[in-house]
Amino acid sequence: MDPSRRQFLKTAGVAAAAAAAGIVAKPLTAEANVHVEANPDRFGVLTDTTLCIGLNCRRCEIACAKENGNPPIDTPPEDESVFDHLRRTHENQFTVVNRYPNPHGADKHPIYVKKQCMHCDEPACSSACFVKALRKTKEGPVVYDASVCVGCRYCMVACPFDIPAYEYHNPTSPKVRKCTMCYATRTSLGRKPACVEACPKEVMTFGKRSDLIKLAYEKIQADPVRYERHLYGEHEVGGTSWMFLSGAPFEKIGLPEHLGDVGLPEYPRNYLSAAPLVMAIWPALWGGLYMFTKRRDELEKQEKEKGHETHDQEEK
Amino acid sequence: MAAPSIGRPAGSDWVREKIFLGMTPREYVRSLVTPGNAVAAVILAVGLPITFIRFTQGMGAVSNLSDANPWGVWIAFDVLCGVALAAGGFLTGGAVHLFGMKEYKPLVRPAILTGFLGYALVVVGLLFDLGRPWRLPYPMMVSLGTTSVLFEVGWCVALYLMCQAVEMLPPVFEWLGYKRLRQWAVGLTAGATVTAVVLSTLHQSSLGALFLIAPGKLHPLWYTMYLPVYFICSAIGGGIGMIIFESSLSHSYFKEQTKHHPHGEFDKLTIGLGKAGAVVMYMNFLLRWLGVAHDNRWELLTTGWGAWWLVEVVGFIGLPCLVYLWGYRKDNVLAIRIAAVWSVIGLILNRFNVGLIAFNYTSTERYVPRWTEIWVSVMIITIGVLIFRWMVNRMPILLQHPDYAGDEH
Ligand code: SF4
Numbered sequence: 021m022d023p024s025r026r027q028f029l030k031t032a033g034v035a036a037a038a039a040a041a042g043i044v045a046k047p048l049t050a051e052a053n054v055h056v057e058a059n060p061d062r063f064g065v066l067t068d069t070t071l072c073i074g075l076n077c078r079r080c081e082i083a084c085a086k087e088n089g090n091p092p093i094d095t096p097p098e099d100e101s102v103f104d105h106l107r108r109t110h111e112n113q114f115t116v117v118n119r120y121p122n123p124h125g126a127d128k129h130p131i132y133v134k135k136q137c138m139h140c141d142e143p144a145c146s147s148a149c150f151v152k153a154l155r156k157t158k159e160g161p162v163v164y165d166a167s168v169c170v171g172c173r174y175c176m177v178a179c180p181f182d183i184p185a186y187e188y189h190n191p192t193s194p195k196v197r198k199c200t201m202c203y204a205t206r207t208s209l210g211r212k213p214a215c216v217e218a219c220p221k222e223v224m225t226f227g228k229r230s231d232l233i234k235l236a237y238e239k240i241q242a243d244p245v246r247y248e249r250h251l252y253g254e255h256e257v258g259g260t261s262w263m264f265l266s267g268a269p270f271e272k273i274g275l276p277e278h279l280g281d282v283g284l285p286e287y288p289r290n291y292l293s294a295a296p297l298v299m300a301i302w303p304a305l306w307g308g309l310y311m312f313t314k315r316r317d318e319l320e321k322q323e324k325e326k327g328h329e330t331h332d333q334e335e336k
Numbered sequence: 337m338a339a340p341s342i343g344r345p346a347g348s349d350w351v352r353e354k355i356f357l358g359m360t361p362r363e364y365v366r367s368l369v370t371p372g373n374a375v376a377a378v379i380l381a382v383g384l385p386i387t388f389i390r391f392t393q394g395m396g397a398v399s400n401l402s403d404a405n406p407w408g409v410w411i412a413f414d415v416l417c418g419v420a421l422a423a424g425g426f427l428t429g430g431a432v433h434l435f436g437m438k439e440y441k442p443l444v445r446p447a448i449l450t451g452f453l454g455y456a457l458v459v460v461g462l463l464f465d466l467g468r469p470w471r472l473p474y475p476m477m478v479s480l481g482t483t484s485v486l487f488e489v490g491w492c493v494a495l496y497l498m499c500q501a502v503e504m505l506p507p508v509f510e511w512l513g514y515k516r517l518r519q520w521a522v523g524l525t526a527g528a529t530v531t532a533v534v535l536s537t538l539h540q541s542s543l544g545a546l547f548l549i550a551p552g553k554l555h556p557l558w559y560t561m562y563l564p565v566y567f568i569c570s571a572i573g574g575g576i577g578m579i580i581f582e583s584s585l586s587h588s589y590f591k592e593q594t595k596h597h598p599h600g601e602f603d604k605l606t607i608g609l610g611k612a613g614a615v616v617m618y619m620n621f622l623l624r625w626l627g628v629a630h631d632n633r634w635e636l637l638t639t640g641w642g643a644w645w646l647v648e649v650v651g652f653i654g655l656p657c658l659v660y661l662w663g664y665r666k667d668n669v670l671a672i673r674i675a676a677v678w679s680v681i682g683l684i685l686n687r688f689n690v691g692l693i694a695f696n697y698t699s700t701e702r703y704v705p706r707w708t709e710i711w712v713s714v715m716i717i718t719i720g721v722l723i724f725r726w727m728v729n730r731m732p733i734l735l736q737h738p739d740y741a742g743d744e745h
């Protein structure tokens with residue numbers, strides 16, 4: 021075979037392989053994109069922040085630590101200083117209660133808000149994970165599988181609520197740590213999460229998400245003065261399993277209102293679906309260009325040689 | 337990297353020629369005592385204990401990474417900048433082999449070597465940053481998270497590294513004197529070049545797409561749906577800058593090897609690159625404004641973040657573009673070199689902005705790298721420079737191997 025032909029076949033082979041890769045990649049991307057097959061019976065938790073007493077309680081934090089085998093909370097419940105600054109979840113603490121001043125007046129009761137993973141319906145963390153270590157279960161909770169996690173922490177970059185935490189001081193088997201809604205021990209069996217059970221004021225209600233939404237609107241309807249006319253988490257970032265009622269604007273109590281109603285995996289989705297297309301078209305395009313260039317060079321060379329010959333003849 | 341001496345009878349003559357550059361071991365060791373090497377030695381001497389602590393006590397022991405700031409300089413510099421600056425490799429390969437710009441051939445090998453080392457060092461940087469680096473192959477073989485942009489980045493980087501390795505084979509075989517193997521490797525370059533161009537256009541933009549998932553966290557002047565487009569275009573700009581920078585440096589540092597290449601001719605190439613640089617930087621400049629116009633972010637330009645954005649876009653894209661243009665018009669090589677370095681710094685600034693500075697901009701817990709983190713990054717670059725020099729001194733990278741003079745590859 022002459023070299024240019026062989027070259028062509030080689031280039032074409034590479035192009036075909038890449039195109040095939042593109043075709044394979046396509047259904048994969050389509051299949052796994054995180055859209056929950058919305059199980060209408062999936063669980064959720066409704067938190068009524070107007071009921072939480074916070075100080076001298078934090079039973080949910082205590083129960084959470086116990087249930088997950090985490091060290092007990094390091095400040096006693098009666099210690100008011102923990103509320104001096106806003107806390108976030110950590111590798112050893114999957115839920116925290118924060119205190120916010122009541123925007124309706126300094127004389128009004130401050131607002132306590134429990135924070136934990138929201139168990140998004142379209143979790144950014146799970147769509148960001150390149151080894152599928154995070155997964156939305158059909159029961160609702162978003163769970164984590166440490167046996168495949170590489171520790172890239174892209175899930176932490178992606179989470180709009182800043183929930184996943186990392187074991188930075190573990191050199192051999194660091195894990196991502198967050199609330200799993202007590203999936204393994206409780207919710208997969210239909211039982212309430214530990215924090216929900218421990219709450220003396222029944223701030224949280226565990227149940228089917230659809231029932232909780234109904235309940236929430238009944239509460240708002242029944243007492244429109246007490247509540248903001250909004251159920252936080254019904255639609256935010258595509259909907260979350262953990263939802264909130266509040267007597268103050270949500271932005272003021274640490275629940276960001278600018279996140280939009282679109283599931284965050286939607287943003288890279290367009291980009292990702294274009295990639296296989298590029299994979300399919302690009303090699304052909306560049307390979308073609310390569311062959312064109314090659315051919316042009318050869319023609320040029322031939323021309324030159326011919327030119328030389330005639331030149332030589334003329335000299336004679 | 338191909339281990340140089342494998343499968344070769346290690347006759348002492350051969351070692352002396354190939355490894356010790358024709359010197360006796362004593363002479364060779366003595367030749368290594370230079371100020372530059374002393375600096376490198378200090379960097380490594382401090383870096384190795386840091387590395388030890390990192391892998392025995394966790395990354396928390398040597399970094400300021402936190403739950404609020406999971407990505408630091410190891411990602412922003414080692415990965416985001418490393419990959420972008422390696423774009424020179426596929427650019428020159430593509431220009432010469434695909435667009436037939438043969439006059440740039442002398443720049444191909446050094447650029448591909450820079451690109452290859454750049455990528456290899458990205459992987460080294462990742463070893464520090466990943467919690468369980470030994471699971472690096474997991475996204476490829478164990479559990480495929482196809483919804484993740486990072487999945488695509490991982491695959492592309494792995495495949496691209498292989499392409500560049502293939503493109504590096506001919507000089508390695510020339511050095512070792514394996515003619516038949518070299519011929520075979522040359523045959524593969526076409527495929528590798530095409531694949532490399534495909535892959536880099538994909539994953540350069542994927543690095544920008546990584547941030548699409550975090551619209552609430554990246555400042556809106558940087559967060560736009562054009563992020564992937566910005567990343568590939570700015571990588572081309574920075575890649576051109578790197579080719580100019582790296583080739584000028586090599587030309588003065590490895591004088592002995594480049595004297596066959598007349599200075600006037602080399603300057604012409606630099607000026608040609610400068611023109612390309614001006615065009616690309618101009619395009620980047622326009623694109624950045626397009627994002628602001630598209631998302632209607634004009635009012636943000638009067639804020640502090642807006643001022644910082646202007647510093648980046650006007651100061652590090654617009655100005656170097658003008659300097660390129662001026663240098664090209666006036667045939668001024670120095671101006672073009674200045675513009676090249678300027679635009680490389682601009683690229684680094686951009687990656688830092690997206691990855692660190694304008695990221696988490698509302699967070700109260702701001703990230704400032706610990707010196708040990710920076711030291712690790714500096715150490716990684718140092719290793720790259722040392723390997724580059726080691727290879728250029730031995731292999732026909734800048735120089736054409738006399739046996740293959742006139743050969744098309
Ligand atoms: S709140 Fe964060 S960690 Fe929890 S499911 Fe949503 S994205 Fe994932």
Ligand code: SF4
Nearest residue numbers: 149169170172173175
């Ligand atoms: S840190 Fe682990 S869980 Fe999080 S995205 Fe990376 S691999 Fe997935």
